[in-house]
Amino acid sequence: MTTxxxxxxxxxRELGISKTTVSRSISGKGRISEKTRKRVLDFIEKNNxxxxxxxxxxxxxxxxxxxxxxxxxxxxxxxxxxxxCMLGVIDVATQAxxxxxxxxVFDHNINGLLRVLENHKVDGVILGQTLTHDPAIRxxxxxxxxxxxxxxxEEKNVVQVDHDHLSACKELASILKLKGIRSASFIAGxxxxxxxxxxxxxxxxxxxxxxxxxxxxxxxxxxxxxAVDDAMRSKTECIVCExxxxxxxxxxxxxxxxxxxxxxxxxxxxxxxxxxxDNQPAITSLWYDPKALGAMAxxxxxxxxxxETPVQRQKLGYEVMLKASTL
Amino acid sequence: MTTxxxxxxxxxRELGISKTTVSRSISGKGRISEKTRKRVLDFIEKNNxxxxxxxxxxxxxxxxxxxxxxxxxxxxxxxxxxxxCMLGVIDVATQAxxxxxxxxVFDHNINGLLRVLENHKVDGVILGQTLTHDPAIRxxxxxxxxxxxxxxxEEKNVVQVDHDHLSACKELASILKLKGIRSASFIAGxxxxxxxxxxxxxxxxxxxxxxxxxxxxxxxxxxxxxAVDDAMRSKTECIVCExxxxxxxxxxxxxxxxxxxxxxxxxxxxxxxxxxxDNQPAITSLWYDPKALGAMAxxxxxxxxxxETPVQRQKLGYEVMLKASTL
DNA sequence: TTGAAAGCGCTAACAA
DNA sequence: TTGTTAGCGCTTTCAA
Numbered sequence: 080m081t082t083x084x085x086x087x088x089x090x091x092r093e094l095g096i097s098k099t100t101v102s103r104s105i106s107g108k109g110r111i112s113e114k115t116r117k118r119v120l121d122f123i124e125k126n127n128x129x130x131x132x133x134x135x136x137x138x139x140x141x142x143x144x145x146x147x148x149x150x151x152x153x154x155x156x157x158x159x160x161x162x163x164c165m166l167g168v169i170d171v172a173t174q175a176x177x178x179x180x181x182x183x184v185f186d187h188n189i190n191g192l193l194r195v196l197e198n199h200k201v202d203g204v205i206l207g208q209t210l211t212h213d214p215a216i217r218x219x220x221x222x223x224x225x226x227x228x229x230x231x232x233e234e235k236n237v238v239q240v241d242h243d244h245l246s247a248c249k250e251l252a253s254i255l256k257l258k259g260i261r262s263a264s265f266i267a268g269x270x271x272x273x274x275x276x277x278x279x280x281x282x283x284x285x286x287x288x289x290x291x292x293x294x295x296x297x298x299x300x301x302x303x304x305x306a307v308d309d310a311m312r313s314k315t316e317c318i319v320c321e322x323x324x325x326x327x328x329x330x331x332x333x334x335x336x337x338x339x340x341x342x343x344x345x346x347x348x349x350x351x352x353x354x355x356x357d358n359q360p361a362i363t364s365l366w367y368d369p370k371a372l373g374a375m376a377x378x379x380x381x382x383x384x385x386x387e388t389p390v391q392r393q394k395l396g397y398e399v400m401l402k403a404s405t406l
Numbered sequence: 407m408t409t410x411x412x413x414x415x416x417x418x419r420e421l422g423i424s425k426t427t428v429s430r431s432i433s434g435k436g437r438i439s440e441k442t443r444k445r446v447l448d449f450i451e452k453n454n455x456x457x458x459x460x461x462x463x464x465x466x467x468x469x470x471x472x473x474x475x476x477x478x479x480x481x482x483x484x485x486x487x488x489x490x491c492m493l494g495v496i497d498v499a500t501q502a503x504x505x506x507x508x509x510x511v512f513d514h515n516i517n518g519l520l521r522v523l524e525n526h527k528v529d530g531v532i533l534g535q536t537l538t539h540d541p542a543i544r545x546x547x548x549x550x551x552x553x554x555x556x557x558x559x560e561e562k563n564v565v566q567v568d569h570d571h572l573s574a575c576k577e578l579a580s581i582l583k584l585k586g587i588r589s590a591s592f593i594a595g596x597x598x599x600x601x602x603x604x605x606x607x608x609x610x611x612x613x614x615x616x617x618x619x620x621x622x623x624x625x626x627x628x629x630x631x632x633a634v635d636d637a638m639r640s641k642t643e644c645i646v647c648e649x650x651x652x653x654x655x656x657x658x659x660x661x662x663x664x665x666x667x668x669x670x671x672x673x674x675x676x677x678x679x680x681x682x683x684d685n686q687p688a689i690t691s692l693w694y695d696p697k698a699l700g701a702m703a704x705x706x707x708x709x710x711x712x713x714e715t716p717v718q719r720q721k722l723g724y725e726v727m728l729k730a731s732t733l
Numbered sequence: 734t735t736g737a738a739a740g741c742g743c744t745a746a747c748a749a
Numbered sequence: 750t751t752g753t754t755a756g757c758g759c760t761t762t763c764a765a
Binding site for chain 1: 456457458459460461463464467469470471474478480481483484485486489490492493496500503505506507508509510518521522524525526527627655658661662680681684685686697
């Protein structure tokens with residue numbers, strides 16, 4: 080049953096033709112008479128032949144794997160965003176007969192990525208997140224391997240796909256401003272992430288003229304709690320959270336302190352996910368499509384692997400979802 | 407700079423020895439004089455030689471990749487458990503110069519896994535979750551490839567690592583019973599998951615004599631809400647949640663309904679994670695070490711790939727964490 | 734339109 | 750202790 084040791088030679092012998100012809104029939108490259116082509120394909124179908132990826136890889140210097148690089152702390156990795164995005168990548172990759180090799184980057188330590196690159200274990204890489212001085216991007220550039228980043232970067236000549244965070248955050252912020260908010264606080268995560276900076280800028284531009292306070296690097300709960308304490312003490316009218324994880328922490332803190340939303344303070348988030356979507360009251364937030372983003376990243380990468388030169392920057396849209404948390 | 411086209415032939419020529427000698431120096435197999443061995447290694451070090459994995463793979467029929475199979479719905483994948491577990495796997499794999507190929511299984515659809523197996527893209531597989539009639543296990547057995555499951559299974563001859571869910575859940579349940587609880591409800595997820603069944607059994611055994619109600623297949627929020635409604639109507643004294651995700655839903659529902667914990671109902675969870683750990687009040691739960699589990703699974707798999715015959719069932723411990731949610 | 738033959742870079746008998 | 754020689758299974762010139 081499991082006779083999957085069938086090789087291209089076996090087929091050639093069986094059909095009385097050469098390996099070359101078989102190879103060509105499969106790949107579709109070169110001229111082949113429709114007749115023999117069909118003979119080969121039929122035989123393959125019947126005998127359940129599966130080409131050997133390693134052999135093909137060695138001959139063509141290809142692995143048919145693509146690298147997927149994500150932050151290596153479980154708090155990050157577990158974020159709905161990366162998971163959704165990855166599912167989009169997998170969808171597209173699978174259809175093109177590629178598989179995903181996963182690598183983690185933790186605290187600017189890119190050893191895992193370096194190993195994968197040095198060992199030539201992937202044909203291209205998708206970077207799940209961009210940092211301001213991103214060592215991963217540097218390494219990828221140096222390696223010469225095709226790669227695309229999910230998230231923007233200032234680095235030159237980097238193919239990138241991203242949501243339009245700046246516009247989205249600016250739009251949401253300005254809507255909040257129009258609601259008559261006089262003072263707002265922005266609680267955000269690590270400022271070495273490009274997306275954090277974009278959101279901050281969107282917030283600031285949208286809130287132009289409003290009294291604002293910015294709390295950066297609130298990655299852990301204590302920091303979030305402290306930021307919320309400070310914001311409430313300063314009688315902020317609205318807390319805007321940089322992402323779902325932070326919003327989750329903010330909601331927990333407000334609940335603990337018995338602060339009512341939206342009567343005592345309004346809350347909005349620049350990223351939505353299942354982490355907060357069932358909250359009572361519902362949270363005003365931005366909606367993106369990370370799965371579509373992942374799919375686009377993968378499509379782009381595959382085209383690069385095929386030798387095409389893709390658009391450098393692709394932006395995906397968003398939606399503003401106004402809910403009860405901001406009146 | 408990027409002269410990484412150095413091959414074993416180059417080294418041999420450069421050093422005036424044969425490829426074989428070089429190969430042996432690297433692998434450490436066969437007899438080699440310390441002197442030449444050192445010469446080769448020094449040369450390699452100096453010239454930054456990196457062996458070609460594809461070539462080695464083709465020659466040895468190995469890929470130096472291991473497959474990591476997880477549920478393909480983002481709600482599941484994002485669970486802290488799988489992420490932590492994966493980080494454990496990656497740690498061990500990386501040290502042994504293996505990489506992780508990720509594959510998803512969604513709703514008993516194992517096509518992704520099948521492709522990876524047929525294409526021989528991995529040397530072994532770690533299954534992140536076990537189902538009662540697990541098609542993945544069947545496929546893996548049939549393929550003959552080494553694999554280990556994270557989670558138990560009834561299938562014969564399957565190497566498996568797991569937490570001791572039964573004992574853990576039974577212990578927690580019996581502690582709750584000792585606290586004088588007269589009626590308890592168990593809210594659980596899909597009953598095709600082996601772990602769900604184990605936890606249920608632990609609950610039932612631990613609660614022996616107590617008036618209990620079981621709610622199975624509560625994977626979505628509506629179902630959780632309905633279960634909670636029913637449980638509260640039946641004046642349950644304690645809601646025991648099968649995992650963190652469900653507990654999260656239960657807590658949200660109780661909050662929405664203004665039910666006080668633990669005064670109006672006690673709550674416990676059979677799995678802890680960041681999803682619920684900051685809850686007020688703190689939730690009584692079980693603590694496991696999924697990262698250690700992943701690491702153990704990977705170590706076991708690697709030993710199997712090396713041809714060893716490992717222990718069939720390995721169990722990791724747990725801790726009962728009694729918190730304010732159960733008095 | 735087809736085939737022969739030379740690799741891709743490494744490992745592993747078998748000899749020496 | 751080291752080297753010679755076949756492969757691993759596929760692709761790809763170059764010829765026919």
